[in-house]
Amino acid sequence: MMETYRGKLTDEIKQRLLDVQRKNPGADYRTLANLAGVAIRTFQRWLRAGMEAKSGRYHDLFVALDRTRDETIAFLKGRHLLLGTGGLLRSPATKTHFDDHGRPYTTDEAEYDFSGAEDPSCPHERRLPERPDMCATCGAVGRVVYKDHVVKPNASALEFHLARLDPVATPATHHEHHVSGRVELEHRAETSTAEWLRRLAGGYAILAETNLPESFLDRTLTGFAQTVPGAQPKQVNEIKSALKRLAAPVEMVATVISDKSDFSIEMSETEDGTGGVWEKIGDQTASSPESACRGFLVAYCHGRLADKDLTAEKKRETVSKLVSKFLRRVRAVPKTVESAE
8 A cells, every 4th residue: 555645745745746647637626635645635735736836846736737638638638529520539559469279369469560670570469567668578669559559430429529519499488378379489599590500500411411311310400400590390401401502512521630749838829829920939838739828828817816815716817818818829839740840
């Protein structure tokens, strides 16, 4: 059992806390301290000192914990979006073995590439338990082999993202009433009919590009048409045709977000980022350009508020608003591309 730590904050303890936070982004501070082997009162004292300090090791720990959590959440959201839209997902390849009859089978063991080793005749079959990437025979160090897997679009994941980004009125916001013996649907929407059609057409365009069954698309389109303000039963087919005409083609782009990359963070001279002059303001390592921008801005905005007398909750709220404001002015440039230019 890990001994509970009650001493001073060291680089080793800080890295242990960040590793636990990265693997458990939803954990509270008590759970985080227990998993890292730090006494809860000691951890609370460090965080209190970090919130009050303008710089130093405790301030850096407080900012790094927030940044690590944001990076992990952005990574998980990106993976979920990729599973919804479909594309290529990169993951480590598993090693293939052969039994006594020459039949192949795979295990959970990761495959390593030992090309370029000093001893090309070594089969690299024996590995060190503490270093599975190192050959126990010749000491060569291999690199993990990654393989691209095709991910098909998932309708449930798409509906989840659409409901969060562009929610459509639920049946509870509708009211049915009788007029001359006929049931009509009264839609309580403040949005104009033209704007409502445009939003629905955008959602249908995304669904149409995912190769979903025609029957599912038709049912969805019928449901869309029935939610248009003032729609009559006899007009449903006309509205469906209008939605198809308005639906602009949507290009499916899948971004592989497996390995982290180094980015240079640049800020534009204009508020909306349309200017041609960009100034480098820092560096960031992340899984995607968006994660790099957000992670850097969280630390950047925390630094700007270091001398402000704010509570932790108010400071997080203010940082969130500042990050949303500055996102339009920053961009993340991969260092490989930057060096090539």
